[in-house]
Amino acid sequence: xxxxHLPIQQLAAIAAVVASLIPQPGQADPGYSxxxxxxxxxxxxxxxxxxxxxxxxxxxxxxxFQHTTHAQLGCKTCHNTVSDKxxxxxxxxxxxxxxDCHTDIASQYxxxxxxxSVPDCSAxxxxxxxxxxxxxxxxxxxKTCTTCHTQDKIAASHAQWLPQSNLxxxxxxxxxxxxxxxxxxxxxxxxxxxxxTTGSATxxxxxxxxxxxxxxxxxxxxxxxxxxSYISIEELRNFNTNxxxxxxxxxxxxTPAATSHAFQISDKSWNCTxxxxxxxxxxxxxxLVLPKQDGTFQHMDIxxxxxxxxxxxxxxxxxxxSSRNTILNMLGIGILAGGMVMPVGHGFFRFLTRKNRRKE
Numbered sequence: 001x002x003x004x005h006l007p008i009q010q011l012a013a014i015a016a017v018v019a020s021l022i023p024q025p026g027q028a029d030p031g032y033s034x035x036x037x038x039x040x041x042x043x044x045x046x047x048x049x050x051x052x053x054x055x056x057x058x059x060x061x062x063x064x065f066q067h068t069t070h071a072q073l074g075c076k077t078c079h080n081t082v083s084d085k086x087x088x089x090x091x092x093x094x095x096x097x098x099x100d101c102h103t104d105i106a107s108q109y110x111x112x113x114x115x116x117s118v119p120d121c122s123a124x125x126x127x128x129x130x131x132x133x134x135x136x137x138x139x140x141x142x143k144t145c146t147t148c149h150t151q152d153k154i155a156a157s158h159a160q161w162l163p164q165s166n167l168x169x170x171x172x173x174x175x176x177x178x179x180x181x182x183x184x185x186x187x188x189x190x191x192x193x194x195x196x197t198t199g200s201a202t203x204x205x206x207x208x209x210x211x212x213x214x215x216x217x218x219x220x221x222x223x224x225x226x227x228x229s230y231i232s233i234e235e236l237r238n239f240n241t242n243x244x245x246x247x248x249x250x251x252x253x254x255t256p257a258a259t260s261h262a263f264q265i266s267d268k269s270w271n272c273t274x275x276x277x278x279x280x281x282x283x284x285x286x287x288l289v290l291p292k293q294d295g296t297f298q299h300m301d302i303x304x305x306x307x308x309x310x311x312x313x314x315x316x317x318x319x320x321x322s323s324r325n326t327i328l329n330m331l332g333i334g335i336l337a338g339g340m341v342m343p344v345g346h347g348f349f350r351f352l353t354r355k356n357r358r359k360e
Contacts (some may be wrong), residue, residue: 181256
């Protein structure tokens with residue numbers, strides 16, 4: 001991990017920590033095995049959690065790391081050159097690359113423009129805290145993009161061709177259009193009205209707040225009243241009309257069903273009717289996304305068609321065309337038909353009486 005030898009004082013501090021982990025006679029094995037056994041990664045993290053010992057660049061948050069798949073594999077799976085003399089041996093502890101495991105993703109990424117300027121996966125993904133796309137808030141994924149593409153530049157470039165670009169950017173994440181996905185879903189989040197914002201900025205209610213509202217660790221029961229892990233249209237309506245939830249609302253964000261690291265723009269992204277048309281799949285399939293105590297999110301399927309069933313199901317989301325309401329459609333047709341009665345009737349009556357007018 002270190003290309004240069006560490007200062008003597010720092011090495012002494014690390015040695016003291018490691019020495020405390022070596023089992024003494026009569027003591028149980030603390031799991032000093034660099035990832036093996038029940039105490040996975042304990043020895044590594046005992047030093048690497050401390051910035052004073054390893055420096056900011058090599059600091060790892062045990063809480064963030066323990067959730068990752070990498071933690072389940074164990075530190076030495078990737079850092080297999082670690083020796084008993086680490087770190088004083090001065091060897092770089094990483095020999096495994098991301099492509100050794102993520103072959104398909106590496107192949108996808110190799111054809112993208114990003115691979116030319118950002119060849120290292122860790123530039124966007126911290127391997128010690130990385131989560132799957134579905135485990136993070138949809139718009140938080142955009143933060144990865146904004147490390148290179150500033151928010152101002154994103155807004156300006158999209159405004160050149162995209163009507164109400166700020167509104168669009170607040171309802172979709174970057175990979176919705178930039179992964180060439182042909183299938184989309186609506187990810188529905190519970191948000192707080194006292195933190196409600198407009199445009200591309202938005203927030204969602206965190207686990208602690210929803211726990212206080214539910215008076216339980218099971219925050220899903222705020223929406224999933226029968227606790228069958230499936231959200232019906234009626235349950236969404238009840239959530240919105242429940243006076244106890246007056247400080248909450250449902251925020252829907254259009255997300256891709258599958259992602260790709262090729263970052264190619266689908267032709268559909270330039271076609272407004274791919275989303276703004278009557279009843280496309282994008283407005284039919286949806287899921288409720290709730291925060292978990294560890295900072296990730298869980299998904300629950302929502303009854304198909306929930307987003308277009310009625311305006312009070314997800315009142316803060318409206319996709320022109322796809323959110324059509326049958327009753328309003330019929331009412332509109334009725335108004336148009338009624339408006340045609342007078343001119344058409346008048347013309348028809350004049351046609352029938354044309355001979356009488358000639359005699360006059």
